Amino acid sequence: MEADKGILKISELVMAFGGLMALYKPDFVIRQGTITAVIGPNGAGKTTLFNVITGFLTPNEGTIHFRDQSIINLKPHEIAGLGISRTFQTVEIFENMTVLENVMLGFHTKLRSSFISSGFQLPLTRRKEKEIKSKAMDILKFIGLSGKWNEPADSLPLGEQKVLEIGRALASDPALICLDEPAAGLNETESHLASSLIMAIKEKGVTVVLVEHDMKVVMDISDEVLVLNYGQKIAYGTPEEIKNDPKVIEAYLGDDGAYA
Amino acid sequence: MMLRISKYSIFFFALIIILFPRIASNISAIEHYPDIMIFAGIYCLITIGLSLLMGYAGQISLGHGAFYGIGAYISAILTTRFGWNPWSCMVIGAVITSIVAFVVGAPSLKLKGHYLAMATLAFGVIVFIIFNEEIEWTGGPDGMTGISGLTLFGFPLNTVERYYYFVWGIVLAVFIFTVNIIQSGSGRALRAIHSSEAAAMAMGVDVSRYKIMVFTYSAALASVAGSLYAHYLNFVNPSSFDIFFSIKLLIMIALGGMHYIWGAIIGAVIITFLNYEWLHYFEELEILVYGAILLIVTIFLPQGLAGIPAIVKHWFRRTLSDGSR
Ligand SMILES: Nc1ncnc2c1ncn2[C@@H]1O[C@H](COP(=O)(O)OP(=O)(O)O)[C@@H](O)[C@H]1O
Ligand SMILES: [Mg+2]
Numbered sequence: 001m002e003a004d005k006g007i008l009k010i011s012e013l014v015m016a017f018g019g020l021m022a023l024y025k026p027d028f029v030i031r032q033g034t035i036t037a038v039i040g041p042n043g044a045g046k047t048t049l050f051n052v053i054t055g056f057l058t059p060n061e062g063t064i065h066f067r068d069q070s071i072i073n074l075k076p077h078e079i080a081g082l083g084i085s086r087t088f089q090t091v092e093i094f095e096n097m098t099v100l101e102n103v104m105l106g107f108h109t110k111l112r113s114s115f116i117s118s119g120f121q122l123p124l125t126r127r128k129e130k131e132i133k134s135k136a137m138d139i140l141k142f143i144g145l146s147g148k149w150n151e152p153a154d155s156l157p158l159g160e161q162k163v164l165e166i167g168r169a170l171a172s173d174p175a176l177i178c179l180d181e182p183a184a185g186l187n188e189t190e191s192h193l194a195s196s197l198i199m200a201i202k203e204k205g206v207t208v209v210l211v212e213h214d215m216k217v218v219m220d221i222s223d224e225v226l227v228l229n230y231g232q233k234i235a236y237g238t239p240e241e242i243k244n245d246p247k248v249i250e251a252y253l254g255d256d257g258a259y260a
Numbered sequence: 261m262m263l264r265i266s267k268y269s270i271f272f273f274a275l276i277i278i279l280f281p282r283i284a285s286n287i288s289a290i291e292h293y294p295d296i297m298i299f300a301g302i303y304c305l306i307t308i309g310l311s312l313l314m315g316y317a318g319q320i321s322l323g324h325g326a327f328y329g330i331g332a333y334i335s336a337i338l339t340t341r342f343g344w345n346p347w348s349c350m351v352i353g354a355v356i357t358s359i360v361a362f363v364v365g366a367p368s369l370k371l372k373g374h375y376l377a378m379a380t381l382a383f384g385v386i387v388f389i390i391f392n393e394e395i396e397w398t399g400g401p402d403g404m405t406g407i408s409g410l411t412l413f414g415f416p417l418n419t420v421e422r423y424y425y426f427v428w429g430i431v432l433a434v435f436i437f438t439v440n441i442i443q444s445g446s447g448r449a450l451r452a453i454h455s456s457e458a459a460a461m462a463m464g465v466d467v468s469r470y471k472i473m474v475f476t477y478s479a480a481l482a483s484v485a486g487s488l489y490a491h492y493l494n495f496v497n498p499s500s501f502d503i504f505f506s507i508k509l510l511i512m513i514a515l516g517g518m519h520y521i522w523g524a525i526i527g528a529v530i531i532t533f534l535n536y537e538w539l540h541y542f543e544e545l546e547i548l549v550y551g552a553i554l555l556i557v558t559i560f561l562p563q564g565l566a567g568i569p570a571i572v573k574h575w576f577r578r579t580l581s582d583g584s585r
Contacts, residue, residue: 075466077465077467085462088462094456094459094460105463108448119438119440172464
């Protein structure tokens with residue numbers, strides 16, 4: 001079955017910061033079309049894992065294959081071009097742009113623009129720009145922000161900024177999207193909206209990997225759960241399996257339940 | 261935060277350019293202003309590119325005086341030594357300067373941080389020394405004379421008025437070209453870089469490529485400005501291209517406002533007039549005045565003169581909403 005195909009394969013990954021092993025040899029396969037939640041205590045290496053996958057960090061050892069292609073020495077923009085998109089734990093919207101422009105920037109990988117073609121406003125450039133604008137509006141509709149398309153992005157409340165960041169990541173038409181704590185700092189309603197948005201993204205056929213605090217959300221929406229502790233994989237399986245895994249229970253109890 | 265530039269404001273800008281010599285010629289106190297405006301226009305070409313570099317890529321160059329000088333000297337040497345056509349000198353100057361800028365800028369622009377400022381500072385010093393010391397080619401400190409003027413469609417650009425319209429026509433064209441860049445996909449990428457490099461990269465923007473493109477573009481513009489200068493004065497010497505000139509360019513941009521493309525023009529015009537006209541009484545103390553301007557602007561008007569309308573608007577809104585409470 002198509003859904004069983006691994007889209008991202010990671011093995012023996014080591015990421016050291018000085019003497020600190022932020023990642024120590026986790027290996028796993030993300031199946032295409034699924035939602036995988038990455039959980040673990042603070043400092044477990046979840047964000048580091050995302051940074052390694054998206055090319056922001058180069059690991060000391062190990063391999064990452066995206067659709068059977070090694071992406072380990074590629075730069076972030078090259079990885080984005082291959083179809084891996086992401087959001088950040090602390091929102092990184094472009095506050096000097098409007099909501100619409102933020103999403104339009106997400107189409108950058110699809111845009112071949114040079115100073116020459118932009119400067120002379122060649123017909124093709126103008127046509128492309130129009131096309132992107134209307135596609136960006138479609139995305140705003142999808143994420144429920146079309147009413148605010150022309151507002152400065154930094155005027156949105158945090159919850160909407162996070163949603164906007166997801167919309168921008170979707171604009172590049174990714175095969176895999178990495179969401180770092182998409183619901184952190186959101187109230188219950190917003191968090192609920194974020195969950196249904198993530199489900200809708202999965203419906204579109206996009207593979208989702210997310211870091212999530214809220215265990216209820218994790219149990220509700222994810223197909224697979226990866227548990228990290230001190231940079232190591234301590235468990236990987238369905239939410240049901242994870243819930244009853246003694247190692248997981250131990251890791252969380254040992255950490256005073258301060259998991260995220 | 262770059263504001264959208266409307267067609268009307270560009271039209272208005274063109275109108276001022278067209279009318280200015282007419283008005284000036286009727287007022288004896290400012291009769292000679294069009295001549296100064298030629299230099300202002302030449303500097304505008306440099307500051308337009310430089311403000312893209314500072315305002316968008318967030319990088320500082322202390323070497324634009326050198327790129328300006330390279331353009332001027334290539335025009336000077338190729339016309340006087342080899343009798344080349346000034347137009348081809350201008351193009352060749354821009355091409356060579358772009359290549360030099362790429363070589364000087366690319367390594368430091370691939371790194372994070374302000375290495376470009378240091379690399380261009382060193383570059384500016386070296387180029388200035390070459391202009392002074394390579395006497396055989398550059399005439400040394402005395403400079404070079406006899407550089408031929410420009411002729412457009414058999415029409416010699418040999419009067420102040422003609423050269424004024426020619427230079428400002430180029431400024432207008434470059435301005436529109438640059439605004440087009442800003443207001444398109446490339447400009448969006450530049451603004452994204454300015455706002456969050458990490459997010460820009462994650463969205464597929466090749467950050468160093470864009471920084472290098474802006475830097476090279478700005479250097480090419482500086483080179484064209486240098487050629488225009490050489491073909492106008494028919495004379496060049498190194499003192500026009502020293503480090504202090506590069507710093508003056510930065511002051512122009514700080515004064516005008518680096519986040520606004522209009523700022524590049526406002527700053528260049530004001531500093532040019534201070535330089536050629538209004539600061540004569542200060543003589544040696546001139547540099548103190550520039551220092552004071554830079555200080556005052558940085559402290560009290562970080563957005564520059566072009567940022568004033570936004571401040572006024574903001575202030576108005578606040579007072580209005582306070583009043584209605
Ligand atoms: N750039 C970095 N330099 C040094 N140490 C880092 C860096 N990024 C993360 N770390 C360290 O690596 C560990 C894992 O961090 P992180 O991946 O952010 O954890 P999580 O997202 O699971 O909370 C932490 O101990 C953190 O302090
Ligand atoms: Mg984290």
